[in-house]
Amino acid sequence: MSQDHALSRRVRNLGRRELLSWSLMAASAALTAKLLDVSLRFAHPAVAAGEFGGQFDLGPVADLPDTDAPPVNHPAGRFFLVRTHAGVTAFHKVCTHLSCLLAWDDQTAAFVCPCHGSQFSRTGELATGPATRGLDQFAVQLVTPDGQVLAETDLQRGGPVAIPGTAPRQETADSAATSTPTSQANDDEPAAGDADTPAAPGWRLVVDTGRLIAGRPGRAGIQHGG
Amino acid sequence: MAVDETSLEAPRQPAAEIMRTDAGVLDRLARSLAAGMGLVELRALLRGDPPTERPSPRYRAHTHSLLLHLRPRFYAQASTRFTHTFRLGFFTTFFFIVEAITGLILMLYYVPTPEGAYESIWRLMTRVPFGELLRDIHRLAAEGMVIFAFLHLLRTFLTASHRGKRAFTWLTGVFLGLLTLALTFSGYLLPWDQLAYWAVTIGTSMAAAVPLIGDELNILLRGGAEIGADGLLRFYLLHVILLPALAALVLGVHYYGIARRHGISLPADVEEGDLAPAARAEATRRIDFLPDLLIHEAFLVCVGLLALIAASIFLYDAPLETHANPQRTPLETEAPWFFLWVQGLLKLGDVTLLGVAVPLALVALLLAVPYLDRSPHRRLRKRPLALALTTAGVAALLTLSYIGTPRFGIALPPATVIAQTLAPEEGVGPLRSIPFDALPVGVYVVGVDDPAGLPATFGRVFAEYGRQVKLASERGRLPDAQAFLIVQEWQQDLKRVTLRIGWTDAQRGSRQTYERDLYLHRQRAGEAAP
Numbered sequence: 001m002s003q004d005h006a007l008s009r010r011v012r013n014l015g016r017r018e019l020l021s022w023s024l025m026a027a028s029a030a031l032t033a034k035l036l037d038v039s040l041r042f043a044h045p046a047v048a049a050g051e052f053g054g055q056f057d058l059g060p061v062a063d064l065p066d067t068d069a070p071p072v073n074h075p076a077g078r079f080f081l082v083r084t085h086a087g088v089t090a091f092h093k094v095c096t097h098l099s100c101l102l103a104w105d106d107q108t109a110a111f112v113c114p115c116h117g118s119q120f121s122r123t124g125e126l127a128t129g130p131a132t133r134g135l136d137q138f139a140v141q142l143v144t145p146d147g148q149v150l151a152e153t154d155l156q157r158g159g160p161v162a163i164p165g166t167a168p169r170q171e172t173a174d175s176a177a178t179s180t181p182t183s184q185a186n187d188d189e190p191a192a193g194d195a196d197t198p199a200a201p202g203w204r205l206v207v208d209t210g211r212l213i214a215g216r217p218g219r220a221g222i223q224h225g226g
Numbered sequence: 227m228a229v230d231e232t233s234l235e236a237p238r239q240p241a242a243e244i245m246r247t248d249a250g251v252l253d254r255l256a257r258s259l260a261a262g263m264g265l266v267e268l269r270a271l272l273r274g275d276p277p278t279e280r281p282s283p284r285y286r287a288h289t290h291s292l293l294l295h296l297r298p299r300f301y302a303q304a305s306t307r308f309t310h311t312f313r314l315g316f317f318t319t320f321f322f323i324v325e326a327i328t329g330l331i332l333m334l335y336y337v338p339t340p341e342g343a344y345e346s347i348w349r350l351m352t353r354v355p356f357g358e359l360l361r362d363i364h365r366l367a368a369e370g371m372v373i374f375a376f377l378h379l380l381r382t383f384l385t386a387s388h389r390g391k392r393a394f395t396w397l398t399g400v401f402l403g404l405l406t407l408a409l410t411f412s413g414y415l416l417p418w419d420q421l422a423y424w425a426v427t428i429g430t431s432m433a434a435a436v437p438l439i440g441d442e443l444n445i446l447l448r449g450g451a452e453i454g455a456d457g458l459l460r461f462y463l464l465h466v467i468l469l470p471a472l473a474a475l476v477l478g479v480h481y482y483g484i485a486r487r488h489g490i491s492l493p494a495d496v497e498e499g500d501l502a503p504a505a506r507a508e509a510t511r512r513i514d515f516l517p518d519l520l521i522h523e524a525f526l527v528c529v530g531l532l533a534l535i536a537a538s539i540f541l542y543d544a545p546l547e548t549h550a551n552p553q554r555t556p557l558e559t560e561a562p563w564f565f566l567w568v569q570g571l572l573k574l575g576d577v578t579l580l581g582v583a584v585p586l587a588l589v590a591l592l593l594a595v596p597y598l599d600r601s602p603h604r605r606l607r608k609r610p611l612a613l614a615l616t617t618a619g620v621a622a623l624l625t626l627s628y629i630g631t632p633r634f635g636i637a638l639p640p641a642t643v644i645a646q647t648l649a650p651e652e653g654v655g656p657l658r659s660i661p662f663d664a665l666p667v668g669v670y671v672v673g674v675d676d677p678a679g680l681p682a683t684f685g686r687v688f689a690e691y692g693r694q695v696k697l698a699s700e701r702g703r704l705p706d707a708q709a710f711l712i713v714q715e716w717q718q719d720l721k722r723v724t725l726r727i728g729w730t731d732a733q734r735g736s737r738q739t740y741e742r743d744l745y746l747h748r749q750r751a752g753e754a755a756p
Contacts, residue, residue: 115555117636
């Protein structure tokens, strides 16, 4: 029989049957890969990076807490509002280690993670691990009643947004410079967002939790007060 | 049992007769149901008599019946010695089956939504007959499964039963261990209490630390940026369908190697030792599955069920904390005990390195054990390295678990620690254990009021409170401490208990106060009204 012959000799050429078998294997592999892809896409929830949250209107600038007040918890927006002499920052409440919610501890003047003990200073720097970076923060905007954005958090470097009517202390002037008043290019010109200009009535603060700025890596000593 | 020859021979004759008479109908029925074994054979099985027909209908049953086909026909006597296996694999499987059955029953009442989950567990615990018992058994058997799977792994390694053709069975065993952990962890979220919510938040955040695919994995598991309705449903489906199905499949593969390919290993002494020929013959004597092993397993199942039920009734209550609150992480959030070592690792440093890479490396090491272990010996006294590594590994796990406990390395303020010890934010604690009527209304001052003059349980808690305040004061953590325990009648059948601790803050030079309030109702969880 020819079948016996085919079995006994060494197959050198790609026969029709072998070609079809290999094609079938390849097609099955492609189908499996595609099915996996389809399943993953199907199971992927409809969220994109940075899509979390929305705009939170914090009201008139005049209603802000004092510069020495403890951080204000905004549960709906998942952030703590911290006001220092340098300005206002909205820190994400979630620990940068493994997502437990931080609590402000008055006794140690730090944000303390109840899960693994990371601590962050009032200005968001990492004080003790196991977290490896400072607190994440959300973009803060200073807006006029007609919607014009006067100043907003630097999306690259983070840092507080200066509030008009508060003179920054020398020690925090460095971090104050990280905010970028959008209506001016030169720090010498008095303009909206400048600390020496009193705030006009009706200026409001808006926190945009859709834009998250990752905390700075590394550790710093706890800075009390800020 | 001493049996004389006549009684051994006696049943054979009637068997043939019964076949030929009208009673043969029953016999044929028995044969069709019991994989070919007739009435006489079944009786002989229970009596421990030898097979009544040739060829043995018992071995034939292993060929004809699917379920018996999965089981071996016999083991060597030495393999069945209790001190060789301790029945650890058997009980792991037993717990898995208990989980499947109790889980199925619990699914009658469980609702996998954030609105319904917690309430459905409450309903189960308070208004469904035996609901709390079933939940306790389900939870206890899950923990038993983790413990026994771990001990089974240790036993297999220490008796060197993982080499050669058993290597593949070892691999499937490691995967079964991982599936066991995944099953337990996925079930953790389902009650939707604080414990569950935050443990799973941490777990999925660890997934996010996996390089490249981490964020995708995290979001696939959570079903969104935070755990919500989608995440709960995903964990539910993992817990009740995907993971059990996978575990059953891998368990089948794992067991098939034992039943059909290589059996249970012989003890090392039998395989390597100098045994007298008679002793060796005894050690390798066949013990048939039918009936000896089957009856032994039925006995073990009874012991296991009795232990589970008794422990669930008298010793163990599955915890249920307060309803999940995505807005608040409770103090001293804790991983399940079998993941405390991971929590310990996480406290030590980088998530990607210690939370992901180290556990993955550990799994890879376990998978590679049969190929790394080149020792020609099986007896433990000739494998000092294996023994040392096992001891070191277990010691490391225990140490890391200790580091993982909530109090280790997390500096809570001293007053908070005292309040947390007496009345933790989650869980019960001594203060909440005081019966409602044993809480006398009044203001009790530490160091002034004598605990001996108070009702017994209340007095003990108050004394403990005083002791801790005194200790912290003496160690300088609470200078000039003043502590009160205040019990007020707040509403009808509701008392407010306040722990108030005052001290002088040396740094600020001012007086500080810490307070924790508890509201205790006469009808607390599971406590019947008088």
